[in-house]
Amino acid sequence: MTAVSPGVDAVPLRDVRSSRRGDRVFSGITLLSGLVVFALLGAIAVFLVVKALPALQHDKSSFWTTKIWDPDGTGHYGVASLVYGTALSSVLALAMAVPVALGVAVYTVEYAPQRIGRLLGYVTDMLAAVPSVVYGLWGLFFLLPHLVGLQEFLNHWLGWIPLFGGAHGDVNTFSKSVFAASVILAIMILPIVAAISREVIRQVDPAQKEAALALGATRWEVLRIAVFPPSRPGIVSAVMLGLGRALGETIAVALVIGNTFDISAHVLTPGGNTIAANIANRFGEAGSLGVSALIASGLVLFVITLLVNLIARYVIYRSGVQERSAAV
Amino acid sequence: MTADLYAGRGLTSRTLPRPALAGIVVAAVAIAWVLFAVTPLQGVADFIVFATVLAVAAVTVSTLAVEGRRRAVDRLATSGALVALALTLLPLGFTLGYTIYRGAKRFSGNFLTHSMAGVGPFAPNGGVYHAIVGTLEQVLIASLIAVPLGLLVAIYVTEYGRNAFGTAIRFLIDVMTGIPSIVAGLFVLAFWIQALHHGFSGFAGSLALAILELPIVVRSAEEMIRLVPASLREASYALGVAKWKTILRIVLPTAATGITTGVMLAIARVTGETAPVLLVVGNNNFIHTNVFNGPQASLPLYVFGGAGSSSNFDVDRAWAAALTLILIVVVLYVGARLLTRRNSLARR
Amino acid sequence: MAKRIETVGLSCFYGKTKAVDDVSIAIEPKSVTAFIGPSGCGKSTFLRALNRMHEVIPGARIDGQVLLDDEDIYAPEIDAAAVRRTIGMVFQRPNPFPTMSIYDNVAAGLRLNGVRRKSDLDSAVERSLRGANLWEEVRSRLNKPGAGLSGGQQQRLCIARAIAVEPQVLLMDEPCSSLDPISTLAIEDLIFELKDRYTIVIVTHNMQQAARVSDVTAFFTLRGPGEPGYLVESDTTQKIFTNPSEKRTEDYITGRFG
Numbered sequence: 001m002t003a004v005s006p007g008v009d010a011v012p013l014r015d016v017r018s019s020r021r022g023d024r025v026f027s028g029i030t031l032l033s034g035l036v037v038f039a040l041l042g043a044i045a046v047f048l049v050v051k052a053l054p055a056l057q058h059d060k061s062s063f064w065t066t067k068i069w070d071p072d073g074t075g076h077y078g079v080a081s082l083v084y085g086t087a088l089s090s091v092l093a094l095a096m097a098v099p100v101a102l103g104v105a106v107y108t109v110e111y112a113p114q115r116i117g118r119l120l121g122y123v124t125d126m127l128a129a130v131p132s133v134v135y136g137l138w139g140l141f142f143l144l145p146h147l148v149g150l151q152e153f154l155n156h157w158l159g160w161i162p163l164f165g166g167a168h169g170d171v172n173t174f175s176k177s178v179f180a181a182s183v184i185l186a187i188m189i190l191p192i193v194a195a196i197s198r199e200v201i202r203q204v205d206p207a208q209k210e211a212a213l214a215l216g217a218t219r220w221e222v223l224r225i226a227v228f229p230p231s232r233p234g235i236v237s238a239v240m241l242g243l244g245r246a247l248g249e250t251i252a253v254a255l256v257i258g259n260t261f262d263i264s265a266h267v268l269t270p271g272g273n274t275i276a277a278n279i280a281n282r283f284g285e286a287g288s289l290g291v292s293a294l295i296a297s298g299l300v301l302f303v304i305t306l307l308v309n310l311i312a313r314y315v316i317y318r319s320g321v322q323e324r325s326a327a328v
Numbered sequence: 329m330t331a332d333l334y335a336g337r338g339l340t341s342r343t344l345p346r347p348a349l350a351g352i353v354v355a356a357v358a359i360a361w362v363l364f365a366v367t368p369l370q371g372v373a374d375f376i377v378f379a380t381v382l383a384v385a386a387v388t389v390s391t392l393a394v395e396g397r398r399r400a401v402d403r404l405a406t407s408g409a410l411v412a413l414a415l416t417l418l419p420l421g422f423t424l425g426y427t428i429y430r431g432a433k434r435f436s437g438n439f440l441t442h443s444m445a446g447v448g449p450f451a452p453n454g455g456v457y458h459a460i461v462g463t464l465e466q467v468l469i470a471s472l473i474a475v476p477l478g479l480l481v482a483i484y485v486t487e488y489g490r491n492a493f494g495t496a497i498r499f500l501i502d503v504m505t506g507i508p509s510i511v512a513g514l515f516v517l518a519f520w521i522q523a524l525h526h527g528f529s530g531f532a533g534s535l536a537l538a539i540l541e542l543p544i545v546v547r548s549a550e551e552m553i554r555l556v557p558a559s560l561r562e563a564s565y566a567l568g569v570a571k572w573k574t575i576l577r578i579v580l581p582t583a584a585t586g587i588t589t590g591v592m593l594a595i596a597r598v599t600g601e602t603a604p605v606l607l608v609v610g611n612n613n614f615i616h617t618n619v620f621n622g623p624q625a626s627l628p629l630y631v632f633g634g635a636g637s638s639s640n641f642d643v644d645r646a647w648a649a650a651l652t653l654i655l656i657v658v659v660l661y662v663g664a665r666l667l668t669r670r671n672s673l674a675r676r
Numbered sequence: 677m678a679k680r681i682e683t684v685g686l687s688c689f690y691g692k693t694k695a696v697d698d699v700s701i702a703i704e705p706k707s708v709t710a711f712i713g714p715s716g717c718g719k720s721t722f723l724r725a726l727n728r729m730h731e732v733i734p735g736a737r738i739d740g741q742v743l744l745d746d747e748d749i750y751a752p753e754i755d756a757a758a759v760r761r762t763i764g765m766v767f768q769r770p771n772p773f774p775t776m777s778i779y780d781n782v783a784a785g786l787r788l789n790g791v792r793r794k795s796d797l798d799s800a801v802e803r804s805l806r807g808a809n810l811w812e813e814v815r816s817r818l819n820k821p822g823a824g825l826s827g828g829q830q831q832r833l834c835i836a837r838a839i840a841v842e843p844q845v846l847l848m849d850e851p852c853s854s855l856d857p858i859s860t861l862a863i864e865d866l867i868f869e870l871k872d873r874y875t876i877v878i879v880t881h882n883m884q885q886a887a888r889v890s891d892v893t894a895f896f897t898l899r900g901p902g903e904p905g906y907l908v909e910s911d912t913t914q915k916i917f918t919n920p921s922e923k924r925t926e927d928y929i930t931g932r933f934g
Contacts, residue, residue, distance in 0.1 A: 019570035026572035030484035033477055034497045040539070041500055044507075044515045051518035103412020111409055114734060120413075122665055127420050129661045131600020133628045134650045137635050138423050141430070141643075149371060187419045194416070207771040211834070213732060215785040215841065216761030218398055220405035225784060229775035241506075248508025250603040251628075255635055276510045276603070283607060291517075298514040302507070309506030313499075343753055398788075399755075 044302075052296035055289060063296065068261050069278065072287040079275065079297050081261045086274040086301070089178050089253065090246035092267065093185035098239055100186075101193035108194075109201045110223065121198060128191035136255035139184040144174045144256060151179065151268045162265040170269040178272035181257040185249055189242035196241060200234030201227060233319030240312035244305050250276035275301040344394050352390055356383035380411065424654065431651025434644045440652065443625075444613035449639040456649045458615040462624040466530045466609065467599050469619060470537035475591055477538075478545030479580075485546070486553045487575055498550075504543035512539040513604030521608055528610030530619035533626065536604030541594045548590025552583040555673040585671040592664035596657045602628035627653050678705035678875040679745045679844035681726060681763075686740035687904070688721045688730055695721045697904040698740070701894060703845075708867060708876045710886035710913070713896035713928070718905030719879045720849050722896070726877065727763035727847055728756045744844065761789065764843035768850040770830035772822035772837070779818040781833055785841035800840055808836035809866050828859025835866065839874070846870065848878040852885065864889050883929065887917050895925045 055071065056063055066078020108120045154164045204227050212226040258271035259281055279294045286294060360379035363369060369378070384407040392400035439455040447454035481501070485494050516536040520526055556579050564574040580587075610623025611633065627649060634646025681703045688696040696718040703709045711719040724730040725738050728749060742749050749759045772781045782801045783791075791797055801818070805811040810832040814825070822833055831851060838846060848867075852860040867876060867889050880886050886893050894910035909922045920926045927933050 019573070022572050023570050026575070027484075027488045030480045030488055031493075033480035034484045034489065034493065036477065037481055037497055037500055037504075037542075041503065043519060044511075044539075047515055047518040047523060048511075051522055100412045100415045103409050104416040107409035107413050111406065123420065124416060126658075126661065127416070129596055129657050130420075130423060131602070131628060131653055131657060133600065133602045133631045133635075134427060134654055135423065137631055137646060137650050138426055140635055142422065142426050146373070149373065187423075190416060190419075205771075207767065207769060208773060210729070210732075210767060211771040211773065211837075212784075214727070214729060214760055214765040214767075215788060215837070216757045216759075217788055218402040218757050220402040221398070221788055223405070225776075225788075226773060229773070244506050248506075248510065250508065250510045251606075251632060255632070276508060279510055279514070280603060280606060291522075295514050295518055298511050302511045305506055305508055305511075306503065309503065313502050343755065395755075398757075 048295060048299045048302065051292060052299045053292075055293035055296040058289060067263060069282070069293075071293040072290040075289075077293050079300055081263050082273055082275045082278050082297060083300065083304075084263045085178060085257070085272045086247055086276070086304075088267065089181045089185055089257070089272065089274055090243055092178070092182035093189060093246045094239060094243055096182065096186035097190045097242060098193055101190050101238075101242070102197055102235065104190075105194045105197035105201055106223065106227075108198055110219070110227070121195075124191050124194050124198075126191075127187070128195070132188065132249060132252040133255075135184055135188055136252035139180060139252060139256040143183065144176065144180055147180055147183065148174060151175070151177075155268055163267055166266040166269040170266075173270070175268070175270035176256050176258040176272075177270055178257065178267040181253045181272065181274070181277075182267065184252045184256055185246045188249060188252060189246050192245055193238045193242040196238035197231075197235050200231045200238065203234075204230055233315050237312045237316040237319070240308055240315065244308040244312065247308065248276060248301060248305050250280050253277040254280040342394050344391060348390075349387060352386050353383045356386040384411070427647065427650050427654055430644075430647040431649075431654075434648035435651050439645075439648050443615045445615070447613070449637055449642050452641050454641075454645060456627060456630055456645070456652055458612065459625040459627045459630040459649065460652070461615055461617060462530055462609070462612075462619075463599060463627040465617070465619040466533045466537060466605070466624070466626060467595060469531060469534035470541055470598060471591070471595055473534065473538040474541035474545055474594070478542050479549055479587070481542075481546045482549035482553060483575060483580075486550055487571070487579075501543045501546045504539070505547065507539065508603075509536075509540055509601050510603040510607070512536045513607035515539070516604065516608045527621075528608060528623040529621055530609055530616075530624040530626075533605045533609035533624070534619070536608060537598040537601060540601060540604070541598045544594035544597060545591055548593070549583070549587045552586030552590065552673060553579060555586065556582045583673065585667060586673055589664045589667045589671065592660050592667070596660035596664070599660070600628055600653060600657055602632050605629050606632065627656075678873060679762075680705050681745075681845050681875060681877075682743045683726070684741040684743065686722070686725060686738060686742060688718065688725050689737050689739070690733065691735040694904040696725070697899070697906045699907045701907060701910050703875060703877060703892070705875045706871060706873070707892060708871045708878065708890045709892040709894060709910075710890035711877065711879045711894050711896060712881070712883055712886045713905070713908075714898070714933070715881055716905075717896045717898045719896050722905070723847050723849055723877060723879050724765075726845070727765055728759045729765065731756070761785075761841055762843055763845045763847060764838035764841065765847045765849065766831070766834050766838050766851050769854050770827060770834050772825075772830055772833050774821065774823040776822055777819040778814050778822050778825070778833060781822040782836045782840050784837060789841060801836075804836040804840035807839050807870065808832045809862065809869075810836055826859070828855050828862055831855060831859065831863060832866065835863075835870075839870070843874065845875040845877065848876065850879050850881060853881065860885070883917075887913060893917070895920075895922075895928060897924060897928065 055077075058075070061076045061078060063078050065080050066076055067081040069077045069082075071077040104120075104124060108117045108124070112120060155166060155168065158164045159166070208226040208230070209222050212222040217225065253274050254277035257273060257277050259273055259277070260271040261273060262271055264271065275297045279298055282290065282294060357379045360375060360382050364375050364378070384404070387407065388400050388404045391403045440460065441457050442453070442455035443458035444454045445458070481497065485498055488494070489497060513536045516532050516539075520532050520535060521528070526532065560578060560582065561574055564578050565571070569577075605626045606629055609626055609629065611629060612623045612625045616622055616624045630649045631646045631653065634642040634649065637643060637646070682701070684700050686696070686699045687694055699722060711723065713719055721730060726742060730736050730738060738750065744762065748754070773784065776784065779801055782804050783797050786797060786800055791800065802811060805814065810829060813829060822830070825833060835851075852863050855863065864885065867878065870876060878889065890913045892910060893913045893916040895908045895916065896905050897908055898905050908924050909916070909920065911921070916925065917929060920929060
């Protein structure tokens, strides 16, 4: 037999076994880390439920339909107004943010020259980097006073819509209201919806756009027939992820929402509350039942955001769009 | 016949030259200006809105008259995109600008190096040193937990986990990215503080921040590791190098720049988180360096606390603290973006 | 309906780089002209300049004139989109709109141009699909997605879509290069029928296809490595393939290079 390269012959058997052991150890460690993730999520679910139980069992009125929140006092508390406020502020925020997010995403990809588009992407992402407490502070001191004019305008011209209704005296003051919270939320979810929409639109097959151009389509028509239709699932998913973020936003909302417990259609008048803001605002003074009640409301929030995020991920998975993690 | 539809349509159509478009916009703004000077209409914001609407309408209508319907719709769409652009940049500009404006008042070296020890809400001095220390420690410990763990999970998912368990892990990580920060705080409250009977501490905050940081680290590390070309790994295996050594010596170093970027962005994200800190770290006016025992201050909580205060001094301090927080986050963010430029794997 | 298209000293640039140098050629109505030449010599770039698709790429521009029946399509008052309605294009890889049905694909251009009445659309769609030799195969599934067809059928769908708006000129950029030989033959037969009504220009890297299908053949090549492409000679297909005037043409035809 001809001589094989000495290097191969000289490898002692011990090294082969040790490298296999190394592989086993290492892969074992990584597997363990995966198990940690499992355990962590399980623990989150379990402990939230366990600590929420006292509140769920002890309340004197139904947890789901009671509007007021007084666990340490009268013992009546319920998430009705909280869930309503959470849903309303988030939906309003979406209504304001999504058209703008889509517009800026389209502009960045289709209208702007390539370099400016890239820069714009970074700048838009920077909106997501601003901490929520800073948005809250800004909302409280800058936005609230400046919103009064807009609130008056809406109340005056569109007051026949229940949403914008309300007494003039209530509307023309600096009001911590659902509307203010929605505006801040809109600004905060804008970068998320824009970033994902941007990726989705960027990944549209250029051959489709060429086909539309060759038919003599204007730039808008190319968007309408070749870009938006295949992008729809990805954009839906982006919107849902934005919704998930809006539902869970705590601090900014806590600073600009009215912290009352009513269910009202008027968003321009002072008042309103969300689950997350309520937790932030009530935690300081809560007694043991109070804390348990807050945890219970947090559990409700967790389940809602979980569902929304799952649907969003499923839609993206079905559409096959690649998501860039640094944007999320 | 359809041929009739094209009869008489030549290639030449009247077009609005660029200067005419500009002229129309200027005219619209001028008309708005006059209206605001003469009539009871007032206000800077109102003027901007009015002028914009008027300009867009004028451009669209004149395009309709001169160039036809399709071009008018196209122009309207372009105007819409531009308005969306402005509506995106304005809040960013106003937020950053106003924070700098209000924060500059109390921001100084003195502010950064002193705590609130012995300083009441209505006292004019005091600073954020204790809060900076607290936040740095909490974020550091959180990262020490989240980054190695996150890397290991990412390695498992990409290199070893081509099975149902790996898919399940990826799914769970996706779920984790959606956990609201307050829920993470509630969990640590329920688990660490209530069930295990620890008190408030910086470490409890780190636990909550780690929960938020972990999925971000995992997803960006996972993405970067996937970008490492298979040919690189294969070359290493072909030389007889064990898989674990290949990962540690070849794959990770290649992905290192990208992973660092992801980690920096994750750190920037959790530095600004208030909600979990509010629930489990407590507050402390003094410099408290023991992160494992006793309540600690933190920068975002400092801002939150000051925001609701009735004292103007507290509010001014809150603004300066907000400016500090933004500076830290922006430095991390810009640093991460600059690092991306040197990433050979990045899809740029 | 078909028009004459002529270029006068047409050069094409990508930024500062010149890709095609000073081409003057006249293409007669109701004929098929084939552009042949080695890959990378600018044939496709030149073709795209004929319907103002070249300028869509950032930084791309042209010098010279392109005359459609003596009208310069690059004149400042001309609308590029109108040019593209008049000069249609079929691409190398079939690109039907995936979210649209077969019917909607063919009707897309018509709807853009404001044709609304169902009866008008129906007759136009049928006419175009017949013209593309696809009607019999798809008439029973017009509302199925366009992407569900085979490669050759998809390309004929794209041709139907292009001719639905009744262009004066039809440009085809290597339309068969991603298709199998049977489908290629079907498309070549189609081109033969279409030339009765349209002016057709086809870029192909397949010399035999040019010889089969075209009336006039134009041979392009590079002046040298790193240099722009140019038109070597253009003449009846018969002459180019049996007795070309230029040596470079003869070398290419006989396979000495390329």
